[in-house]
Amino acid sequence: MYTLKRSVDGEFDAVVDETIEALGAEGFGVLCDIDIRATFAEKLDEEFRNYRILGACNPPLAHDALAEEIELGALLPCNVVVYERDDGGVTVSAVDPERLIGVTDNPALDDVAAEVRERFERVLDSLADDAVQSTEA
Template identity: 45%
Template sequence: MRYDRTVRLDTDFATAVGRVREALAAQGFGILTEIDVTATLKAKLGRAAEDMEDYVILGACNPPLAHRALDTDRTVGLLLPCNVVVRADGDRTAVQALDPDTMVTLTGLEALRPVAEEAGRRLDAALASLTAPDPA
């Protein structure tokens, strides 16, 4: 079972992070948290993490969708498709989001399907905008 939605960009890591923030905002997602995994692991593990690629987790939230999901099941907060990973992937940058259908699959709650579908449409639109050609 795939649980991610991934695109790969031919751009540097820092540029990709900025573009991901903009793409998510355009789809109604705000960034609540940002975890620089690379810096955190280096700080906590020192040399053991020296080879870690650039890796950031953006905690994105669409409040209306989160509210609808939590009204259905308070425990679903564990599965909300909030984390978006941006990481160096060779000479490219990978952008990954949790597939919102995971909420329905793991809980078996069909009442979450409309929320998952809307979240999926919004995430897909954000990811697609990252790979669309620049209008020149």
């Protein structure tokens, strides 16, 4: 699998906001926010489920990685996706940085990839934890 993902209870826009906030708590800024539903409606006149792609970047980690592998910028920022499932629930999915950076075959990037993965896991776990707490309240 090339992503890390969690099912999250909650309203779609609220989950997007919580995801951005959780990323911020782990040192990631969202450099771009692509609304696929709106784009498909505007460009293709097609309906699509709620689907947002958040381009997340942690500047210190990106700096370390780019200092080691200048072409790595082609793989940045790391995408985090929030989408509405067919059953009406919401899933948050992040690229697995170890798989992504693994395509470089540069072992000097392993520590950065592991650090990003740990941070993404904490982001996803916090969203899942928040959802469980909100459904029990």
